[in-house]
Amino acid sequence: MKNLIRIILEGALTNFKRILFASERVTDMEMRSRILEGRVEPTDKVAEVSCIGCGGCSNACPTEAIEMQNLDEPIKLMEGLLKTQIPFLNSEKCVHCYYCHDFCPMYALFGDAGTIHPNDVGVVESDINQLMDKPFKISDDKIAFIAQFLADKSIIKKKKI
Ligand code: SF4
Ligand code: SF4
Numbered sequence: 001m002k003n004l005i006r007i008i009l010e011g012a013l014t015n016f017k018r019i020l021f022a023s024e025r026v027t028d029m030e031m032r033s034r035i036l037e038g039r040v041e042p043t044d045k046v047a048e049v050s051c052i053g054c055g056g057c058s059n060a061c062p063t064e065a066i067e068m069q070n071l072d073e074p075i076k077l078m079e080g081l082l083k084t085q086i087p088f089l090n091s092e093k094c095v096h097c098y099y100c101h102d103f104c105p106m107y108a109l110f111g112d113a114g115t116i117h118p119n120d121v122g123v124v125e126s127d128i129n130q131l132m133d134k135p136f137k138i139s140d141d142k143i144a145f146i147a148q149f150l151a152d153k154s155i156i157k158k159k160k161i
Pocket of ligand 2: 050051052058086087104105
């Protein structure tokens with residue numbers, strides 16, 4: 001019983017400190033104020049420059065909220081690689097599960113994971129040439145996992161993740 005009371009008191013004290021002194025806060029206070037004052041405008045969720053048009057996000061989305069749309073003019077990303085499509089995200093169908101974000105090899109959707117506001121993409125502009133210059137290793141298992149999303153629509157539904 002003594003232990004329980006101690007835990008309750010410690011928890012209450014910690015929360016008081018968080019509230020009164022903003023200690024241990026992980027929330028960005030500027031962002032918090034902007035949200036409370038209604039100053040956060042929904043921004044684009046797709047960083048179009050970073051996107052390479054692989055289509056995996058669309059296949060990973062459980063609610064079919066992402067539709068790949070053809071570009072008027074294909075964009076040459078690098079030798080032998082053209083970007084022909086970019087995702088269009090339908091906010092009405094999106095449930096903010098972030099499967100698309102977690103899949104995207106370029107972090108081109110929603111920006112950093114766990115942004116406080118689901119409509120805040122944050123700054124994401126990757127340079128594909130710089131990324132391709134970096135040496136990286138990837139296991140055969142990982143390649144097989146990723147390949148499923150690129151090849152198969154609604155893979156998540158089939159796997160019941
Ligand atoms: S967050 Fe989830 S529901 Fe929304 S577009 Fe991405 S995968 Fe689809
Ligand atoms: S997974 Fe990322 S790179 Fe691929 S189409 Fe979607 S946003 Fe673009």
